[in-house]
Amino acid sequence: MTTYPAFPYGRLAAYYFFYFAFIGAFSPYFGLYLQSIKFSALDIGLLMSQMQLMRIFGPNVWGWVVDRWGYRLPIIRLAGMVGLLGFLSFFWLERLPAMLFAMAVLAFFWSGALPLVEMLTFDHLREEGGRYGPVRVWGSFGFIAAVLGTGALLDVMAPVGVLWACTFVLASLFVLALSLPEAPAHPLPAQTLSLQGVLRQPTVLALMLACTAMSSAHGGFYVFFSIHLSEHGYGKTLIGLLWSLGVLAEIIVFLLMPRLLRRFSLRWILLLSFAATVPRFLLMGWAVESLATMIFVQSLHGLTFGAYHAAAIAAVNQYFPQALRGRGQALYSSLSFGAGGLFGALLSGLFWDAWGAGWVFALAAVFGLLGFFLIWRWFAPAVPAA
Structure with missing residues (x-):
């Protein structure tokens, strides 16, 4: 019986914690800092959009490099170092062109690291992919901790405090990247499919298109959910609690994933x-006046993100051969969180004033229905051997 080195649970869990803590500290509060240094709404939108835009390109570039030449851990560490240095420049930069360049560099490297760490995690797990959820759940804990901690920090200091919070998180992430161990090499088959060959498989193509549809469905949610609630009389504290409820729901699902994957197929x-x-x-758009309904709506985040993401990333890991796994994870990240999220956010912004919240969120439901059809029609229940 083959034995492998002990799974580095603590170091991987800590990496996920700080990776998503950066999102929790950055996304809700960095715009407030930009506003405090007199950037216009258009400038703020342009700067913040770099995070999604670079998620289209960064993961694919680094995934290709890893699949072509290796160097997975060095690239993860390089991404941590350049991401930290790129963010540190915000302490001195105040003009749009320079900040736009710094934001693009930060996003290009930072976004490329996660798919490689996902690949590393599954290589350590080997045949125990169901244990991914209890590792990834620490990212959700990190997000909640950063949202609450950075918010409390900004209650007692100027908006520049977000720079200090994000710097601490990125420095911690870099230190953790230095500590991650490489996974033992997997034996590769004598012949492997090309990337184009894998993507031509109906199952894989359907999965990628469905993931793009799912992120498109969530694009308007991430941009407009708080605005939607506020316009219907919800206070900021209650809005924050509803956001936290959604993350708690995904945490519960992540913890349950090993048991669920033993009982149910990825397709199911x-x-x-x-x-x-x-x-x-649909309920989010048309029943917002009911607090009980909004609690139910946010509880469903455990399925529409938690269960979906854990199953999708496991499917990508299983359908892409070892030699192509870096680019497989990169494609999943760039198509879903990059292109899909950006498309959904832009489409929602385009129609928000003209259509109203109800029809915008109804469009999100249509994207979800499209993803359901793609999985039902073309996603095969059997998983081919890598």
Whole structure:
């Protein structure tokens, strides 16, 4: 019986914690800092959009480099170092062109690290992919901790405090990147499919398109959910609690994933996740006056993100051969969180004033229904050997 080195649970869990803590500290509060140094709404939108834009390109570039030449851990560490240095420049920069360049560099390197760490995690897990959820759940804990901690910090100091909070998180992330161990090499088959060959498989193509549809469905949610609630009389504290409820729901699902994956197929979990998007976004748009309904809506985040993401990333890991796994994870990240999220956010912004919240979130439900059809029609229940 083959034995492997002990799974580095603590170091990987800590990496996920600080990776998503950066999102929790940065996304809700960096715009407030930009506003405090007199940037216009257009400038703020342009700067913040770099994070999604570079998620289209960064993961694919670094995934290709790793699949072509290796150097997975050095690239993860390089991404941590350049991301930290890029963010540190914000302490001195105040003009749009320079800040735009710094933001693009930060996003290009930072976004490329996660798919490689996901690949590393599954290589350490080997045949125990169901244990991914209890590792990834620490990212959700990190997000909550950063949202609450940075918010409390900004209650007692100027908006520049977000720079200090994000710097601490990125420095911690870099230190953790230095500590991550490489996974033992997997034996590769004598012949492997090309990337184009894998993507031509109906199952893989359907999965990628469905993931793009799921992130498109969530694009308007991430941009406009707080605005939607505020316009209907919800206070900021209650809005924050509803956001936290959604993250708590995904934490519960991540912890349950090992048990769920032993009982249900990836196909079944994906179908349930996509099915849940339809009532979630319809109710979000048309029943916002009911607090009980909004609690139910946010509880469904455990399915529409938690179960969906854990199953999707496991499917990518299983359908892409070892030699192509870096680019497979990169494609999943760039198509879903990059292109899909950007498309959904832009489409929602385009129609928000003209259509109103109800029809915008109804469009999100249509994206979820499209993803459900793609998985139901073309995603095969059997997983081919890598």
